[in-house]
Amino acid sequence: MREIRKGVYYTYVSSTKYKSNLLVIKLISPYNIKRASIRALLSRLFEDGSEAIKSKNILEKKLADLYGATLSVSVQRKGNFHEFLITSSIARPKLLNDNIDKLVEEWFKLIYSILFEQNFDQNNSELAVSFQREKQMLLSQLVRDKDDKANLVVEKLMERLYENDEAYYAEGLGNEAAIKSVTLGDLKREYETMMNDSLILIGVHGEFINDPLEQEISNWPLPPRSLNISYLDNYIETKVLEEAVTVEKVDGQQTYLALAYYIPMAITLKQKIHTQVLNGILGSLPNSLLFTEVRESEGLAYSICSSVDYSRQLLIIEAGIDGEQIETVLSAINQQFNTINQKLLDSNFLNEAKLTLLSNEIQSRDSQVGELYLAFNQILKPGIDFTFENYHHIIETLQPEDVASLLTKVKPSIGVVLKGCEADD
Amino acid sequence: MIKTYFADVEETTIQIQLENGLQVILIPKNDYHRVYGILTTNFGSIDTSLRHKKSNEIITLPAGTAHFLEHKMFEGMNGEDAFVKFMRQGAEANAFTTHFQTSFLFSASFEINKNIETLLDFVQEPTFSPEGVEKEKKIIEQELLMYLDDPYWRIHQLVLEGLYPNHPAGVDVGGTIETVNKTSYEDLKLAYESFYHPSQMCLIILGDFDIEDTITAITQNQLGKVFPHQMYERVSLPVTEATIAKQALFMDVSQPLVALGFRFKAIEAEGEALLKKVLEGEILADLIFGPTTTQNQIWYEKEWIDSSFDYVISIQRTMHYLHLSVSSHYEKEILSEWESVFNNWQNSDDLNEEHFETVIKGKMGDLLQMLNSMEYTAYSVIDSVFENYNSFNALKYLKEMTLEDVIDYGKEYWGEVSITQAVILPNA
Numbered sequence: 001m002r003e004i005r006k007g008v009y010y011t012y013v014s015s016t017k018y019k020s021n022l023l024v025i026k027l028i029s030p031y032n033i034k035r036a037s038i039r040a041l042l043s044r045l046f047e048d049g050s051e052a053i054k055s056k057n058i059l060e061k062k063l064a065d066l067y068g069a070t071l072s073v074s075v076q077r078k079g080n081f082h083e084f085l086i087t088s089s090i091a092r093p094k095l096l097n098d099n100i101d102k103l104v105e106e107w108f109k110l111i112y113s114i115l116f117e118q119n120f121d122q123n124n125s126e127l128a129v130s131f132q133r134e135k136q137m138l139l140s141q142l143v144r145d146k147d148d149k150a151n152l153v154v155e156k157l158m159e160r161l162y163e164n165d166e167a168y169y170a171e172g173l174g175n176e177a178a179i180k181s182v183t184l185g186d187l188k189r190e191y192e193t194m195m196n197d198s199l200i201l202i203g204v205h206g207e208f209i210n211d212p213l214e215q216e217i218s219n220w221p222l223p224p225r226s227l228n229i230s231y232l233d234n235y236i237e238t239k240v241l242e243e244a245v246t247v248e249k250v251d252g253q254q255t256y257l258a259l260a261y262y263i264p265m266a267i268t269l270k271q272k273i274h275t276q277v278l279n280g281i282l283g284s285l286p287n288s289l290l291f292t293e294v295r296e297s298e299g300l301a302y303s304i305c306s307s308v309d310y311s312r313q314l315l316i317i318e319a320g321i322d323g324e325q326i327e328t329v330l331s332a333i334n335q336q337f338n339t340i341n342q343k344l345l346d347s348n349f350l351n352e353a354k355l356t357l358l359s360n361e362i363q364s365r366d367s368q369v370g371e372l373y374l375a376f377n378q379i380l381k382p383g384i385d386f387t388f389e390n391y392h393h394i395i396e397t398l399q400p401e402d403v404a405s406l407l408t409k410v411k412p413s414i415g416v417v418l419k420g421c422e423a424d425d
Numbered sequence: 426m427i428k429t430y431f432a433d434v435e436e437t438t439i440q441i442q443l444e445n446g447l448q449v450i451l452i453p454k455n456d457y458h459r460v461y462g463i464l465t466t467n468f469g470s471i472d473t474s475l476r477h478k479k480s481n482e483i484i485t486l487p488a489g490t491a492h493f494l495e496h497k498m499f500e501g502m503n504g505e506d507a508f509v510k511f512m513r514q515g516a517e518a519n520a521f522t523t524h525f526q527t528s529f530l531f532s533a534s535f536e537i538n539k540n541i542e543t544l545l546d547f548v549q550e551p552t553f554s555p556e557g558v559e560k561e562k563k564i565i566e567q568e569l570l571m572y573l574d575d576p577y578w579r580i581h582q583l584v585l586e587g588l589y590p591n592h593p594a595g596v597d598v599g600g601t602i603e604t605v606n607k608t609s610y611e612d613l614k615l616a617y618e619s620f621y622h623p624s625q626m627c628l629i630i631l632g633d634f635d636i637e638d639t640i641t642a643i644t645q646n647q648l649g650k651v652f653p654h655q656m657y658e659r660v661s662l663p664v665t666e667a668t669i670a671k672q673a674l675f676m677d678v679s680q681p682l683v684a685l686g687f688r689f690k691a692i693e694a695e696g697e698a699l700l701k702k703v704l705e706g707e708i709l710a711d712l713i714f715g716p717t718t719t720q721n722q723i724w725y726e727k728e729w730i731d732s733s734f735d736y737v738i739s740i741q742r743t744m745h746y747l748h749l750s751v752s753s754h755y756e757k758e759i760l761s762e763w764e765s766v767f768n769n770w771q772n773s774d775d776l777n778e779e780h781f782e783t784v785i786k787g788k789m790g791d792l793l794q795m796l797n798s799m800e801y802t803a804y805s806v807i808d809s810v811f812e813n814y815n816s817f818n819a820l821k822y823l824k825e826m827t828l829e830d831v832i833d834y835g836k837e838y839w840g841e842v843s844i845t846q847a848v849i850l851p852n853a
Contacts, residue, residue: 017456019434019793059723064717068790091790095435137731138608143679144733144752149574251677251852254570260597286508286517299560302567320571322563344563355535359515362534363459368797420574 001201001378002214006224010217011375013205020089021104021206022368023111026376027084028229031077033166037174038182038190039084043073044134045187046086047128050117053110054126064278066107067091067098071114076172079234079311084194086371087116092207092245101301104208108216115196116221120188132186138179148420153256156248157416161241161260161314168236195222199229201379203372206394210327231380235265238310245330245415252420255323259415260332261315263308264406269384272310273357273394278403278410279308280353283317287352289336289343290317300329315410323419330415344400354395361391426640431817434796438806438817439636443647446624448810451639452631452802460537460632461799462530464544465807468620468659469525470598471743475619475657483660486616487608488593489565489600492522494613496561497553498529507547516540520770522598525741526807533798537634538642545628547644551617555610565605572597576678577750580849582685584748587669587845592662594744617655623647627810631799664743666690673797675852682849684750685763689838691745700814701822703740704788705834708826710738710747711784713766718775721765729755729762745838756848770839771832781828 001011029035049059063069069090076083090107093100120127146152158169158397166175173179203211227256240262250256266272283290290304306318321329343349364370365388377386427440439451466548468612473486498520499507511518516533529548550720572578582597589595599605630639668688677736714736715721724730733752739745768772795801 018797020797055718055722056725057717060716060721061783064787065789066786068787068788068792068794070794089794095433095793096789133726133728136728140680140731140752147576147678253573254567285512286519287512292506292509295564297562302564302571318801320567322567348513352509355515356512359459359534360517363532366457366459366799417781420570 001375004214005222008200008222008225009379010201010202011204011372012208012213013371013375014207015205015371016092016207018206018368019095020090020091020206020368021093022087022089022204022369022372024201024203024369024372025086025115026201027194028078028081028201029194029198029227031080031082033170033174033178034168034181035174035190036075036082036172037178038186039082039171039194040075040138041134041179041182042129042187042191042194043075043084044138045130046073046114046118047071048134050113051119052113052117062110064321065118066103066110067096069107071110073114073416074172077170078231079236081229081231081234082196085095086111089368094207100209106212112220118191120184121199122184122188125187128184130284131187135179135182136366138173139176142173142179149250149252149254149256149420150318150320152250153258153416154316155412156418157258157260157316159244160414160416162239164385172407197225197227199225199227199379201376203375204367205372230382232267232382232384234311238262238312241414243252243412243414245417245419247326249313249421250418251422252418254320255326255420257317257319257321257326257329258413258416259317260413261317262347262411262413263313263315264309264409265313269386269390272392273391274398274402274406276306276357277350277353277395277398278406279306279315280357281343281350281403282306282315282336284332285353285356289339290333293336293339294319294329294332298332300325300332314413319396323421326417326419337407337410341404344404347400350400350403354398358392360393362388429815433820434793434817436796436802436817439642443623443644443649445650445652446622447647447829448627449640449643450627450629450806450810451634451636452629452806453636454631454799456634457632457799459532459534459799460540460630460634461532461803462544462630463528463803463807464530464548464626464628465526465528466621466626466743467525467811468527468616468625469523470600471524471593471595472620472659473593474660474662476660477657478655484615485658486612487600487604488596489598489604490608490612490616491527492599493561493565493605493608493771494616495520495522495527495529497613498551498559500553501547502552502556507543510543510547511540514539514543516543518544519583524594524598524744527805527809533653538638541630541639541642542646548621549623549650549652553610553613558610560611562605562608565598565599566602569597569599569602569605569819572599574750576676576682576849579674579676580682580684580847581748581751583672583674583847583849584684584750584845587672587847588686588746588843589664589744590666590669590686592664592666594664599670601622615657618653620659621657622652622655627807629806631803661743664691668845670844671846671848673850676849678849678851680752680754680851681756682750682752683756683760683848684748686845686847687747687758687767687839688843688845689745689747690841691743692740692838696813697815697818699812700816700819701826701830702834704819704822704826705831706738706740706838708781708784708788709770709831709835710736710778711788712775712831713770713773714749714776715784717780717783717787720762720775724759724762727755727758729753729759760846764844767839767842770835774779776828776832778828781831785823785826789820792819792823
């Protein structure tokens, strides 16, 4: 990536592999709940248009006229940082037999307008109306996310892991109290902070003639900034709690389970890949122990899997189970941890998992966004070699002892079970 | 072997029909690093009624049989299932069932021909057992319960129940816990023998592979395989019952979910004519209910709809319907508004040439961008194989389409309509 101004990076990947041209802009700042909520509101207002694009409907029409160009503005938490993400794609103009230069020009004009032609002035009466509406809708969305019990059980697990200290577990939208407290003044201030102080990564992928975009983007009103952000040590402190599983009743048909396990901090790519292999064997691959033993052999669950939260040093197991089988499932899950060492004696077992992870890694490179994110990693995780060759080398040289050694450091933490019951129970 | 290049979308297909009837379509994408293979039978949850070809005896399979069979196809000898076989070759496998089809698939970067052979072998040489069938019931029950807790799935299912009462189209693809528990090993065997003959199936391979080698591997694999003679054929059940006017249920949700379904008469067009009708239907739905309509903005500003608003038009065998849904505190207002807009679609301000051109352009770009996805490309080709059209012609038809074509479609199908309303309300 090239630093076009201090703290503003740009990359262009020339390609005709996909049917689309893609633009991704990431604005990254340190995370706090209030900021997350304000930026979540900003993302919704961006999707409503700009000073020149007066409504969501006009924006939708403009996008459709650009042959179904897409625009999505979203937010997410990444450890101790908050990412404001603008993603836009357009069908490759050469495929459309239309005026290529004009289409790209119009597309860029639209992105420019969304980014820079915002009026968050308190005297803007139209803004006041849409601000209240978006606030209300964002609050509804936050509450609605809890309707999904599979989300809810993980949220409750996080609440308990961090003893209700939301600074540790609130996500990209912030929280209800913060959203409610946002004012028009907050919006204006945060918009200015975001545009002037965030680390900005801009990536363009696709087919353009003579890369005219760099000049265009260089002219964007983005001043130099001094913020230094690295994801190399982007870890959230995790409190160690005594192992315990709590059961809570919820109105629903199924019972949902989420269990947390502490895992060692994975800083280098090698440490991350070792953790990935352990997770694959345990519960993320289709021939994992959780899938083959707990689901297929024992018939105790339809969905059961494990995942790793690297920034929190946690391995999390989630499952949808029969409420009458809670103890049996917990015992079957524990049993799988005891089985891993035995399974590692069979070299085929580990080799198959390694081969599948290698294949998944290759396949993950067939993504336009993924290709840009690999470039972004040069800035966010400097010094790490993300080439496929390096991934291949690390996974090839991984030995059963590496996994066994990692396993000894995995410690159970707490778990939450939401037991499905009829409303009247 | 028929090789066709579609310049509009820069795609090539190689189509072969093997002697046993299996249709094979290869779509090379040499820029990609992976290969996606999908083997599909033209048998879905709607196919519950079978007729014996000689005696004309009618047999009814329990609802959810196609889905149950999909689960059991993975059961291998000595407890080793097909997932494990694929993993040995660095591939991930999966499967899914719809109202009309059952598909088995893998995604891989190595051992491509071996993975294709594994896909063909595990589907064409099933080893499921009566004990395995009994054990699977518990797993499928958990799957069904999971869906019952999903309010968006529930509202969609309520709409289908309302549109197609007492018809397999109105029943969940997985059936019910009761029908799953009634399903026997013999039911699955009968369904397999009736619907998994290669002449009812298609194999699609997309990605980076050697065309000649792949054709040889597939042809060799099929040589010498013997398939049971098909004794039964599907009976398409007519939709006869009136729609259910209103349904409501209570769930643990934070705000009401509302939906409106419109059932249209079946489309009789076939082949390329069917593809044109599908596109006309989709464009009409976009013109009247899509995000570029003036109505949409008004509803949004009134907070009657938000980003959860969705509309789906289905134009398939038996199931020709439009489904609108949203999570909203204004359930009465939005339901009444949707019905009114639908009933007056011919007078809509959005039904004009300028808007039509915008919607067509948007649709063309959507189609192109969706072809970035191997999965989307494969699914659209599967539909086209069974319905005898070529999905890559869609862009060409969109360019040729006129507003009159779309209005004609509307006059023919949106005039005769049956409606159902569904609401999920928060528990008191």
